[in-house]
Amino acid sequence: MTIVRKIDQQTVMPFLKRTESTRQQQRTEMECQPFFVNLATLPPSQLDHLRQSGLLMSKEVPADKEDLDICLLVERHIQYLSPVFQPTLRSQLRPSFVTLDSSRSWMIYWTLHACDLLDYKTTADERQAMVQTLQLFFHPRDGGFGGGPGQLPHAATTYAAVMALAILASHERHAKDSLKNDKLQPSSSHSALHLLQQVRKPLYQWMLTLADEQGRVRMHHDGEIDVRATYCCIAVLSLLQLPLPVSWANYVSACQTWEGGFGGEPGAEAHGGYTYCAIAALQLMESTHLIDLPALCDYVSRRQLALEGGFSGRSNKLVDGCYSFWQGGALAVVSDLLLSNDGSSGTKTLTALFDTAMLERYILLCAQDIHGGLRDKPSKNRDFYHSCYNLSGLSIAQQYRGIASDTEDESVVFSRHAAVAATHPCYNIRNEHVQYFKSIQWEE
Amino acid sequence: MASSTTTMITTEDLPALFHDVTPIPQDEGPHIVCRIDYPPEFTIAYDYFRALSAKDEWSERALQLTTLCLQFNPANYTVWHFRRKCMWALLMKEDKSIDLEAFLVNDLTLAAALGGENPKNYQIWYHRRAILEYVEQQTNKELFYTFCRRELDYTAEVFQEDSKNYHAWCFRQWILQTMKAPAIWQEEMDFSHQMIMDGDVRNNSAWNQRWLAAHRGQLTTPLALETAQSEADYALQGARIDPYNECPWRYLIAILKEQCRSSTMEEDKRTWLLQHYLDHAELVKEVLKEADKDPEACPNLSAALVDILEMKGDTEALTHAKQLMHYLEHDIDPIRARYWAFRSKTIEQALSLKSD
């Protein structure tokens, strides 16, 4: 019988001196702890309740074979996320979303990539509408994508737009393979691949103008400098087979701090988001020799919280579902480098130096909203961003369990009913999309 | 003049104020996704914004319009950029009719108001930095320092609401680095000390600030041995307050690591330094004993011992480190079992090389 694992491992964070940090930590532990009950000890009525909610399989099974693996609420997550990228006559987003009006390409990427991890198949209508929308966000004079029509091009929204288009291009290809007679098949001028071909060179020219002589990259002209900007540009350039300005790597390595992680700029506190951007960018630039890799490994592995199982963004900060990917993804890249994952051993067993089952546990139990969508922590509301990065982190955890992919070993597999597709740790789109993009021959 | 830039306008004022301007609606296309149900006031304001932006009208009324647009969405970086264009253009005007200081302070106040008590968006913080850069480039050192002081105070205010506000700490660091005033670093040592010892000994942002201040902003230059020792002692002082706290231990390890990697460090000094702090780290266990806690079950303390022992690197130290790691992996820090197993392997390799 499968139970919620490691139930005896209820290690609260110990402290001698009570401070604001310990108060917040205690509050968070108390809000997570109720989710970590041993399901085998629950009365049948409560198990029925969990079955009705969808968190447990509803199929009746003999008592001795009771299936107590927590389910990923795939259909409900899709129901929450997919309306964002579906073309309708009325608006998909309530008026309060005006504060995300400069992040619309992000919202498309977050929801599309999250659904993609759940194996959602986009329709030709959806793809065409997304391509047309993203095309409107492209700034023809300067050469990058903005957060909405007419907005200045921005490195982060460009990353989001290009990754979304990459997912769409890959879907288009599969649709063409399987639906030869699809009369809805988009004309080539509305295809994602066509748009990428068009913007590829202008993107490159524009990105070069964001950097200064020291290889520091701005988010946009007259915008902030930090390693997010470097990462966003490098990920796009690399995916589109454009030349990588490897001299940018020096600035990135200067952002490694005394703790071993990376801050947004030299001197700034080590932080999960920037740490991910830094290591992923360095890996894509093949420049990881510039940094102290063991120190980075120390730092990121220390960010996993003993009771919650999820990651925090910084030392002595609280667990948050989005760091499942930022820290988990960073540690996946680091582990690939330190353990020579994939390759020398000849097996396809990937291991990351964190407790992948405990991370899965946090995501499935604490981060899932029962109505669909995922969140930072139980006391927070679901949103598209946290849905995307919880599911991306779940994907990393599942890929890096350190065992062959078909095993059901309970010590490493938290649940057999929560499988998501494999995301690439450096680009954060599915591995097969990255493979496809490596095979493309661009028109020069 | 300064008063007119502080006047807040509303959507109702727009038709009169821009009677000569034709609003430009957003180009949404026929099949758009991710469509926001914009409130009518939002649409009106942004339609005028697009019109002014299209003709590069960097005027006072354009500045007022950006205020309105930013009230709807303070994260619109395009509007902020356009606002700065307006500001710089107005300040460049021949007649010098604007009181520069009042004009810029007004914008700092606006940015603070738009961010609320715990401002967390990139645009708001970048705007403050851009204003200070302008003052640095266009005025005298005295005025620049006045602005810097004012802004240091502002970050301190933000810390009262959120002592770990990442943007505020980054901005504070940038100000200190840009002021290039050596005396400022000692003040900053005091500031971080207050945040750590009087505020929250677990405030990692404050420990990070201490690292920068101790290094006088020169991050690539290792501390002098004497300073390093006093910083290591400070870390131990922090660790004694709460040995379970990660910050002081990592600070200690970072200080020691930096010294050991420094090319000027002599071998016997290095050995002495590591042994000295190994002994003192061990002594922190007394604090746990006094509090009736298991002194061997403190992951951050044990992890620090492991790191010092690994730096020492002799067979005895490595063997001891291996024992501690085994305990961390299986008993006191099992969430990091894979990590400790990996480090054990590294140590075993080092040990087997020694025995060869």
Ligand SMILES: [Zn+2]
């Ligand atoms: Zn988050």
